[in-house]
Amino acid sequence: MKRQRRPDPIKAELQAAAARNDFLEAVLDSSYEGIVVVDHDGRVVLINQAYCDFLGRDRHDLIGRHVTDVIENTRLHQVVQTGIAEISVVQRIKGQNILGHRLPIRLDGKTIGAMGQLVFQRTEEIKGLVGQVNLLESRLEYYETQLHDLFGARFTLDNVFGRSEAIREAKKVALKAARGNSTVLILGESGVGKEVFAHAIHRVSQRARGPFVKVNCAAIPEQLLESELFGYEPGAFTGAGKGGKPGRFELAEHGTIFLDEVGDMSPNMQAKLLRALQEKEIERVGGVRPVPVDVRVISATNRDLKTLTTEGAFRNDLYYRLNVVSIVVPPLRERPEDIPEIVGKHLTRVCTELQVPLRRLSTAAMEALQKYNWPGNTRELLNVVERAVNLAETEVISVEDLPPALRTAAGRTGTTPVFQGTLAEATERAERDAIVQVLAAVAGNKVQAARRLGVHRSTLYEKMEKFNITGR
Ligand SMILES: Nc1ncnc2c1ncn2[C@@H]1O[C@H](COP(=O)(O)OP(=O)(O)OP(=O)(O)O)[C@@H](O)[C@H]1O
Ligand SMILES: [Mg+2]
Known part of the structure; x- marks a missing residue:
């Protein structure tokens, strides 16, 4: 009968300790930073691969030697004596200034050794990263201001200065209009504050938390206005972006779209806008399916829209759609x-x-x-x-x-x-x-x-x- 071998507890323990040791060494070797550990006498007991690479020495030549024989300008042996950490100090090694830390290692209240860490500054890498961060920050700042201009209504009715009878009347109509959901047309000469009113109406309306999106119909070239307002599908035209693009109507979902200088819209665009207002849905350029939109429309012009309709330059039916509530902002001289x-x-x-x-x-x-x-x-x-x-x-x-x-x-x-x-x-x-x-x-x-x-x-x-x- 074969005698069964009993497991040897001491051997098992040793094997486990060796495995732990290998593991710890592997951890140290994975570090980017150079790490060296000295014992109570200042002799090197551990040194990782990064440090060895930096020194250009073999680990086996270094273990067991006094740290002063291995590393220039070291103070690790002194840290063992003082027990005081030296954080973020500059040490000159191999003609380079390197940032490092020296830390005492304590066990049961006694300093039993010290650890040195060298932080290898990859200057180029860091410079590159800092550059990238700066670039991103300034881009972010730019987009934030754009977003603020685009989506943020900056004014409330309190920001509409003036207490004349005429302004008070205009504010009263604006407030009433704001509570409802109807389309608002703001009329008045240049610089009277039509945009201020448009912002204010959005701000006091139930849509205040939604976006306020402004479109200057006179500033956008006719061929672009349609895709600006309604967006486009991928491949709608040469140069159309791959993923398509939502238009301002879609961006204004649950909010307000402010069509400034609406009197300058071409007849073709007037027809398309009328359709959007009537159906409460838009069609992207190159799209096949209409997209429903929930948007309040506020428009403004300094032109005499009524006269434009009699002259045939502005569609009558669109005029009535836009002019559900109208606010006339009187000129300052009045x-x-x-x-x-x-x-x-x-x-x-x-x-x-x-x-x-x-x-x-x-x-x-x-x-x-x-x-x-x-x-x-x-x-x-x-x-x-x-x-x-x-x-x-x-x-x-x-x-x-x-x-x-x-x-x-x-x-x-x-x-x-x-x-x-x-x-x-x-x-x-x-x-x-x-x-x-x-x-x-x-x-x-x-x-x-x-x-x-x-x-x-x-x-x-x-x-x-x-x-x-x-x-x-
Ligand atoms: N009642 C007001 N209270 C405070 N600021 C006002 C008022 N009216 C106009 N402003 C200011 O005057 C400037 C012009 O106003 P706004 O842009 O609203 O004019 P507008 O009627 O839209 O002119 P345009 O027809 O030229 O576009 C803005 O800086 C605006 O803040
Ligand atoms: Mg304006």
């Missing part, structure tokens, strides 16, 4: 009583942003503003106020700080010199002046200046370069 409030609120805003003491207008300057006929309406008024804040040398803005046309209105000076040059030159000059003034006002801070000017930082840099403007 409500001069709103001017002091608009000026006051804007002064507060501008002075706060520019971090200058609050300015006020002299009586004569305020009178000049109220006498002027404001062809550019509120937009022009706000610009005049901003310009004056930048020009005024005292806390009181005087008639002299107003543009020539207003000084004339105030009956002070007579002749305004006729501008010599092209419109493009005039625009450039105005842009240059604005940038120089704002930069001076924010002490050269380009982030603040870009914000104040309502442009992205990169645009500001481009313009500064173009106009040869230096930092301050």
